[in-house]
Amino acid sequence: MSTQSNSSANIKRITTHQLSAMKNRGEKIAMLTAYDYSMATLIDGAGIDIILVGDSASNVMAGHETTLPITLDQMIYHASSVVRAVKRAFVLVDIPFGYYQGNSSEALRSAIRIMKESGAHGVKVEGGEEIQESVKRIISAGVPVMGHLGLTPQSIYKFGTYSVRAKEQEEADKLTQDALLLQECGCFGVLFEKIPADLAAKITKQLSVPTIGIGAGAGTDGQVLVMHDMLGVTKDFNPRFLRRYADLESVVDQAVKNYIADVKATDFPNQAESY
Secondary structure, three states: OOOOOHHHHOOOOOOHHHHHHHHHOOOOEEEEEOOOHHHHHHHHHHOOOEEEEOOOHHHHOOOOOOOOOOOHHHHHHHHHHHHHHOOOOEEEEEOOOOOOOOOHHHHHHHHHHHHHHHOOOEEEEEOOHHHHHHHHHHHHOOOOEEEEEEOOHHHHHHHOOOOOOOOOHHHHHHHHHHHHHHHHHOOOEEEEEOOOHHHHHHHHHHOOOOEEEEOOOOOOOEEEEOHHHHOOOOOOOOOOOOOOOOOHHHHHHHHHHHHHHHHHOOOOOOHHHOO
16 A cells, blocks of 8 residues: 655645646646545545546436436535535536537636636536637636546447447547647646556656546556545446445445344443433
8 A cells, every 4th residue: 555645745735736746746646536525524634636526426426327417506516515625635626518518608607607606626528629619718717627538428428338438549549639639728637538558648648737547547647536436335336447445335234234233122322322
């Protein structure tokens, strides 16, 4: 088990400037999702660099099959809860599906609402060339933007599958061009999801901004996982890239069973737990 390096551990507040510096000195960036105050408090206190308030809340918090149903108001609610907990981490928020594609004015309004109403530090959007006008307009207003390429869950019905992207040369070339374009537009970083490790490493070396990977190998500048997956809360999701660091499903199951047994046996509450 590795310990957090002194380089980032001593930073009082993570910013885009510090994330860039971490890339330049070869320090990996650790990123996890969070959607509520209590978990964000724990993750931030443990020293995470970036907390992503992901539209994966649609899946793990609301039970939807895809990320598409979650609304901007719901994302702002989750982001606000996280921001109130965070003292150190950079808080990044997904702009949900339908609030930035094809209309740069709406994209700007969505980003500004997230920043003003939640207090977040930046936003993340999926796509490359097709959303460049939205990206430019958001950045022109002073809002930090992270791009997201490869498997883009908001486009799941277009792809029709959650399989690895950019295995063919044409798509790999397009992804490379999009990554460079996002950097040119002013994105402070790019996230790669489920693409070949060698491709992610190659593009990472070409970019001056940090890259974050999920299912993209070890050659990116950092890694991200969904908190519920990493902690073993969700057991029915088993992609190759996922490493579980805890088994909370079993812990919670046993705790609840013990509680039920104690209540049924009138062992809880005992005299010391009563007034």
